[in-house]
Amino acid sequence: MSVGExxxxxxxxxxxxxxxxxxxxxxxAILKAANVEVESYWPSLFAKLAEKKNISDLIANVGAGGGGGGAPAAAALAAGGGAAAAAAPPPEEKEEPKEESDDDMGFGLFD
Known part of the structure; x- marks a missing residue:
């Protein structure tokens, strides 16, 4: 990242x-008061970002994303708040097939 950014x-x-x-x-004005010299395009880029995105929301969601867990709960919170998250069905768990043991094949390790 550059100093201007x-x-x-x-x-x-x-x-x-x-x-x-x-x-x-x-x-x-803030950059001038802090005696920081930056390229002229940085303030306008960040102002345009602030027009399109809510900076407070960006700050609140800094850690959002990444891991795979918690997506249904986060989506429910975004859609309707905490009550919707409490009413959301639990995620389905896939049933893993049971592993076959050596006894089922007719031989074992110490036979």
């Missing part, structure tokens, strides 16, 4: 945390 990220987080709308001018 990291500094613009922090500026966006500061604005979001304070409940201030994220604009390129406000990001640039």
């Amino acid at each position: 990291i500094a613009s990220t922090y500026a966006t987080l500061i604005l979001t945390d304070d409940g201030i709308s994220v604009t390129a001018d406000k990001i640039a």
Whole structure:
């Protein structure tokens, strides 16, 4: 990550945390106050991101994804809250076939 990208990220987080709308001018003002010189496109890129995505939601879902477990519960929470998650049916467990033992084949290890 470049210095401009990291500094613009922090500026966006500061604005979001304070409940201030994220604009390129406000990001640039924070970077100027911090004496951080960045390429001119970084503030506008992060402002466009903030227009399209809710930064607070991105922060809350930093650890989301990845592992395979918990997807039905997360989908139920997103769809209707905690009550829907409690009413969701448990995931189906596949029944594994039983392994055959050596006794079934007519011989054993010590025969």
